[in-house]
Amino acid sequence: MFDGMQRRVVSIWFPRLASDRALRARPLEGPFALTLKHANTNRIHCLNNAAERAGLTRGMPFSDARAFCPDLQSRPADPRADLRFLLTLRRWAVRYCPWVGLEDDDGLVLDITGAAHLFGGESALLMDMRQRLSRAGLTAHIGLGDSRGAAWALARHGEGTAETGQAIDALRDLPVAALRLEDKTIVALGRLGLRTIYDLANAARAPLSRRFGPSLLMRLDQALGEQPEQITPLKDPPHYGVRMTFPDPIGISSDVMAGTERLLIQLCTKLHARETGARILCLTLRRVDQDSQQVELRLARPMRDAARILPLFERGIKDVDAGYGIDQMRLEAVQVEAMPVQQLSHVSTGSKDRLDDLITRIGTRIGLENVQRFLPADSHIPERSFLIAPAAYSAPDSAWVTLRPRPLHIFPANPILGAHIIPTPPKHFRWRRMSFSTARAIGPERIAPEWWLEEDAWRSGVRDYWTVETRQGRRLWLFFTPQSPGWFVQGEFA
Structure with missing residues (x-):
């Protein structure tokens, strides 16, 4: 935030985030709802506009919803996919300002202080947001205010803009539920006749503090901008990729291997710093004719040792058609896994490392999924006493525990x-x-x-x-x- 500049915050609420995501993937006409099992009952999790017009609401048992609306179409909800979609929207919102965070599980909050002029002002910025989200098939309500609380209230209970320093004028007619209060507090305030934010702001503060505690007045002050509230942006996930550009094209396998070695050293340094190891590596070779070839390497275990990984690339690099030459190389760890530092012991792990390298070499030819191992299973039935699992995605378990010997x-x-x-x-x-x-x-x-x-x-x-x-x-x-x-x-x- 710039010194002396009034803070401006945008809140974007996606009331139908889950259903909009599902319908973007597989469009349907008519009433539609996503269902989620809760307390042994299948209930409505999210629904589209047509289903709402038919009288359906969130939380309604699915059997009751089908009775009210026989034409209702449904699919199971996927909260994890919804979260991934919301994180994608967060990355998209960074185009407006660098300070973007999540708001509950269906919204975003943006601190656009000092950034609105880049889009022609606040009105033009909000219009651009609405148009882009509408073209993407997303229902969005947007609020703008001096504080995070005011923007949240306007997005969910009015969708409007609070002018600088005029928060009380924009929020006065909104219900007290717009202050992010608990349900029991909202009901108690209603019994006292305090139903709007204006009523609450003009009530005596001392009795309210004694009866409801400090949280009620804190939420009111946050909405009116009298008490600061931080916006915590999410960090972008670490990027494990390195590249190299050559002044003159190369085409000999030994030169490509030398370049790969230099890239591996840089990449493994990043992996080691974050205590991660690569499971899938992708080497992209760009030729001078702008065509690209890729060499993918799937590892049997997470690795970050450049000396061990480099020989595993040799077979794939020999099959590359360099054409008129390669002028750029890019190496990326497509999939990484945690690989914390382990305590050294007197027991050597060389044999295990050689086994992992052997599995990787065989897997590059026939596929890692086809290199399998036997694992013990918890069953006394001979046919069920073992499992077959890919060796690259499983660890050798302890020996079979049996009272009597079993045949080979x-x-x-x-x-x-x-x-x-x-x-x-x-x-x-x-x-x-x-x-x-x-x-x-x-x-x-x-x-x-x-x-x-x-x-x-x-x-x-x-x-x-x-x-x-x-x-x-x-x-x-x-x-x-x-x-x-x-x-x-x-x-x-x-």
Whole structure:
């Protein structure tokens, strides 16, 4: 703010932010509403103008809304997407002034002190805002005043402008709800006959302070500009990108690798300063004919070590067509993750780093999602005791905790032939066209099905598992089903 200059604040309220965002993506005609589950009831979260004209309101149960308006179309609400959209609008509002913050979850606040003249005055600035937001399909109410409280009140309860030093004249007829008070305070003031801001401003302050506390008069003074209220702008997210321009074009792979190394050193310095690591890197090579080629590198783990990352770019850079030469290189960390500093120990992590580099190299050829690992799962059912997850997006878990050893190979249960239908392992049996003789049997281990899961293979009931060592050298995992007597092979030990 400039010394001696009256502060001017703009408040932009988006009463239909969520529904406007949804309809921008997929336009519809007629009444429309977004629903959100609250207290086990699906309720109206946000609705368009046509739905409001049909008599629907926010917070109404969705079943009641459909009864009032059979033509109502709906979609589930997405509060996270709404917040991302509001942050996008905040970045757009920076074109008017650098001091922009969020106002609740559906508004923006701008300190335009000393910036209005750049757009031809305050009226021209507000007109430009309204026109741009209207063309974007957004419903917006805008208020302008000397304070944040006055701008908020005008945007939500009147949409107007308070001239410099004339806040009370612009706010006098607005309800006391425009002061951002609690509902119980608004009701209590109404019972005292204080329904407008003018009534409250002319009432005795001492009784109001004793009855309602200091917060009521603080909100009044903030709206009238007699007590300052700060606007906290959001910081722009850090940008992890570096570039280099060459006086003469280059085209040899070794030169491109040398330039990439210099860019990596600069980028990794930024990543290290913010304790983050890159997961996806994008190297853009601009040719002299203004065409560009990109080399994308997806890493198995967050990394910020230039010496380790550089060799991983080699394969992609060799496939680049330099054309008549490359005159600019740009390296950007498209996706980053937290990578805090860790305490050093006597245990070396070299083997883990080499494994991550190997996963990255293989992933660049077949895709990181196709390099998978087995993880233990919390289930005593053999088929459900493990999960398969991409190695790049999962960490190796602790070893499987089992009371009995499990076979290395587990496959769908296969019935065996020539076995007597008795609970003890057969002495002779045939499996997969091979004959076996039992030398030693360990068991049984009874495993019951998980009744809360639908598993067709386990509908027969419990199973009694045996580890059978055959005279032919095979160690098999057999089980017996008492409910419908039969023997099956489900696994083989190494």
